[in-house]
Amino acid sequence: MKNFYYLFIWAVITMWGQALTAQDSLNIHIKHAKGAIKVDGILEEEDWDDAQVMGNFWQFFPQDISLAKCKTQVRLTYDDQYLYFSAKCYNIHEERNYVTPSLRRDFRGEANDAVTFTIDAFQDNTNAFQFGVNPFGVQREGLVVNGGNVPTDLDLAWDNRWVSAAKQYQGLWIVEMAIPFKTLRFKEGGTQWNVKFYRVDSDAAERSVWPKVPRQFSIVNLAFVGKLIWDKPLKKPGANTVLIPYALSKYSETRKEGFQSNKSLGIGGDAKIAVGPALNLDLTVNPDFSQVEVDQQVTNLDRFEIFFPERRQFFLENADLFGEFGAVGLRPFFSRRIGVARDTSTGQNVQNSIYAGARLSGKINDKTRLGVMTMETARDIKIGQPSVNYSVVALQRKIFARSNIGLIAINKDPIKDAGISDPGRKIYNYNRVLGVDYNLASKDNKWNGKFFHHQSFSPGNNSHSGVSSASIFYNKTNFDALFTAQSVGANYNPETGYARRRNYQRFAGTVDWKFYPKQGPIQSHGPGLDFDVLGNKLYGITDWDANLLYQIKFRNTALLLMRASHEYVYLFSAFDPTNTGGKKLPVGGGYGYNYLYTNFTSDARKRIFYIFTAQKGGYYAGSRTNVDASINYRIQPFGVIAATISYNSIHQPEPYNTANLFLIGPRIDLSFSRSLFWTTFVQYNSQIRNVNINSRFQWRFRPVSDLFIVYTDNYYSDSFVNKNRALVLKFTYWLNM
Numbered sequence: 001m002k003n004f005y006y007l008f009i010w011a012v013i014t015m016w017g018q019a020l021t022a023q024d025s026l027n028i029h030i031k032h033a034k035g036a037i038k039v040d041g042i043l044e045e046e047d048w049d050d051a052q053v054m055g056n057f058w059q060f061f062p063q064d065i066s067l068a069k070c071k072t073q074v075r076l077t078y079d080d081q082y083l084y085f086s087a088k089c090y091n092i093h094e095e096r097n098y099v100t101p102s103l104r105r106d107f108r109g110e111a112n113d114a115v116t117f118t119i120d121a122f123q124d125n126t127n128a129f130q131f132g133v134n135p136f137g138v139q140r141e142g143l144v145v146n147g148g149n150v151p152t153d154l155d156l157a158w159d160n161r162w163v164s165a166a167k168q169y170q171g172l173w174i175v176e177m178a179i180p181f182k183t184l185r186f187k188e189g190g191t192q193w194n195v196k197f198y199r200v201d202s203d204a205a206e207r208s209v210w211p212k213v214p215r216q217f218s219i220v221n222l223a224f225v226g227k228l229i230w231d232k233p234l235k236k237p238g239a240n241t242v243l244i245p246y247a248l249s250k251y252s253e254t255r256k257e258g259f260q261s262n263k264s265l266g267i268g269g270d271a272k273i274a275v276g277p278a279l280n281l282d283l284t285v286n287p288d289f290s291q292v293e294v295d296q297q298v299t300n301l302d303r304f305e306i307f308f309p310e311r312r313q314f315f316l317e318n319a320d321l322f323g324e325f326g327a328v329g330l331r332p333f334f335s336r337r338i339g340v341a342r343d344t345s346t347g348q349n350v351q352n353s354i355y356a357g358a359r360l361s362g363k364i365n366d367k368t369r370l371g372v373m374t375m376e377t378a379r380d381i382k383i384g385q386p387s388v389n390y391s392v393v394a395l396q397r398k399i400f401a402r403s404n405i406g407l408i409a410i411n412k413d414p415i416k417d418a419g420i421s422d423p424g425r426k427i428y429n430y431n432r433v434l435g436v437d438y439n440l441a442s443k444d445n446k447w448n449g450k451f452f453h454h455q456s457f458s459p460g461n462n463s464h465s466g467v468s469s470a471s472i473f474y475n476k477t478n479f480d481a482l483f484t485a486q487s488v489g490a491n492y493n494p495e496t497g498y499a500r501r502r503n504y505q506r507f508a509g510t511v512d513w514k515f516y517p518k519q520g521p522i523q524s525h526g527p528g529l530d531f532d533v534l535g536n537k538l539y540g541i542t543d544w545d546a547n548l549l550y551q552i553k554f555r556n557t558a559l560l561l562m563r564a565s566h567e568y569v570y571l572f573s574a575f576d577p578t579n580t581g582g583k584k585l586p587v588g589g590g591y592g593y594n595y596l597y598t599n600f601t602s603d604a605r606k607r608i609f610y611i612f613t614a615q616k617g618g619y620y621a622g623s624r625t626n627v628d629a630s631i632n633y634r635i636q637p638f639g640v641i642a643a644t645i646s647y648n649s650i651h652q653p654e655p656y657n658t659a660n661l662f663l664i665g666p667r668i669d670l671s672f673s674r675s676l677f678w679t680t681f682v683q684y685n686s687q688i689r690n691v692n693i694n695s696r697f698q699w700r701f702r703p704v705s706d707l708f709i710v711y712t713d714n715y716y717s718d719s720f721v722n723k724n725r726a727l728v729l730k731f732t733y734w735l736n737m
Helices: 002-024 046-050
Strands: 027-034 058-061 074-078 082-089 114-120 128-133 138-142 161-170 170-182 192-201 206-209 224-229 241-254 260-275 278-287 338-344 349-351 354-363 368-377 388-399 403-414 431-441 447-456 466-475 479-488 506-514 522-536 542-555 559-569 590-601 608-619 622-635 638-653 659-673 676-685 691-703 705-714 722-732
Touching: 046 074, 074 192, 082 114, 082 192, 114 138, 128 161, 128 170, 506 542
Parallel strands: 027 074, 027 224
Antiparallel strands: 058 206, 074 082, 082 170, 114 128, 114 192, 128 138, 161 170, 192 206, 192 224, 241 260, 241 722, 260 278, 278 354, 338 349, 354 368, 368 388, 388 403, 403 431, 431 447, 447 466, 466 479, 479 506, 506 522, 522 542, 542 559, 559 590, 590 608, 608 622, 622 638, 638 659, 659 676, 676 691, 691 705, 705 722
16 A cells, blocks of 8 residues: 555656646746847857757648657847847758748748747737748748638738848758847736747748647647746837838829829828837828739629728738628728729729828737727819718727637718718718627637627618628538628628628538548548528528538648539629620529539749639539639749739620630749849730739838839720829838837
8 A cells, every 4th residue: 555655646746747847848938148149140149059949849731740850949038129039940951942932021831941930928829920031031020810720810011120130051041030129019027928930841841830739720820839938027128119201203194084194292101109018009191002012803703892902001010900800701891991982973993092090009908909090081072072081999808718809890981071062962971880709719729710790870771780690610630610600781881891792691611521641642631511501581592502622732732622513693683794794694583503613733842833723614594614823933032923814714695795704914023132122013804905014113222111113004905005004203211210
């Protein structure tokens, strides 16, 4: 009995020691530097020798059951101004070539060589800063939002000033970063942060991460983090105020109503002001977005409005606080509505200048985020557009381990103007939306979901003006399932948002199985089932589709998706399936058809990388053959020459239109250095009879300060007669106060 007692005590002590060791293996201890750190990629300072070495990276792709093949060693130290990060990235082969799409900032993709440092200073497992560098010294920085549950939760639009260097050696490359504490948002007196690191190695086709992340989740997921333990409580960083003025000169021509030309000069700018340790105030006066790249066109075969993503820098930072309410196709706030007006004489959307705007966003405390934004657009008497104020307030509160509840209030309020008539009493009508969202994220990330209700308010009838939605996602290694139920009222009207359609109830679901071979070229494969049903009380079921899928992911990063589908559409409004202005299929017709679809994405590590999509089968009353291809040739490391080609052959019975539609978009994206870039994009669209040219030259003459030269041109595709053109010279400067 006595021996059993000693054996029991020994077992308890052993298990306790193992638990402490496992817990400590997720901790990194950081010490204040004794001397100066020179950021040069050499690591010759004594403080790097004294720093704790963290090297047990786990493989994330292609498997997640072993330590990484490519060894990585991370060290951290700090002084009063900077947080320093270094990484030694060892290769499998002594001699090798590294992969990067170009020398342009904010690179992205599974096939790049890079190492990344993620910081969750408030330890909420929901929001984080991210800093990355590749072997050529190219930087990227971004914000992880919504817990990083999917790869798109990494927003690379956020820009700031920091210092880094990378140096290539025989068999390895080394990176150093110096991140100013002013750049970060954190609580004074804190002693712990959440951190994680990951690396992408193109030679081994390996992605590795610390701490370990199960392969069925996103590598940026914040449910899996380690602890950075500071040797003493953190002090409050100094004030951080940035001014970003701009000046521009613009020449434009238009031939809409005879030849007209215009020359103009413009000035304006932004300001970024730290309000406490975790809130940031952004101000803009007379903002200009002429350097923003034009939208990539699509062949529009939809009955509803096409959604184009926001590209303007001011609206992109902290965009999740405002723009992630709702769901895809049901956003109560969509910033792209701001700065766009409708020409009452033509019915076309036109650019509308913005006078000024302000945005306060960030953390109030450890669990609460606040976002307040107001923008004032310009009056335009020519098109009968009054000045409009757009305001939005968003509040997000963390609950449980990683979930949160959010409230949003949106107000669009035109300002009455005696110089603009309103005979129909429409343009001065207010529009408001109130909403509540609950975002579910379990501690282990197996369960995720979203539940929301939004209500719009406008003068007149506000019955049936709400939308409710519930979705739940379960994700395990070999199985995942997503189910969604939605109800959208007939009078739901988010004028500052995006509602693809109204007056429907929807139920949709997707179930996938995955198998992971231990050997061979396939990393994972498996079948899936997918369905989507929409209807309303007036018409019954108006749309439904069912799909049988099979997906194969290869170890070399290639991907193959195959799908067999049946689709049914009931037309409650007349529709031309070619969208070319032909005779429309009548109201009340129901159309069911089958088709096959396949998509193949090639090995992104190769110099020639392509995506090929094909669809063949029925389409409304006739048939459709679709081929899309995107081909990219990488000129290592200076850039990419690419072309996008889309072909749609649509056949409908007489007297309805039959059409062969082409969309061709060659593109050149070159970086002559880490500060000199040139991009040219040409788009030929036979559906809208347009050829568009957009050419942009950018010189980043100092960190986050640029000189842009942008040329745009539009022609009729059949006659090549010019519609309009513009040339812009723009100068921006980042000034730390």
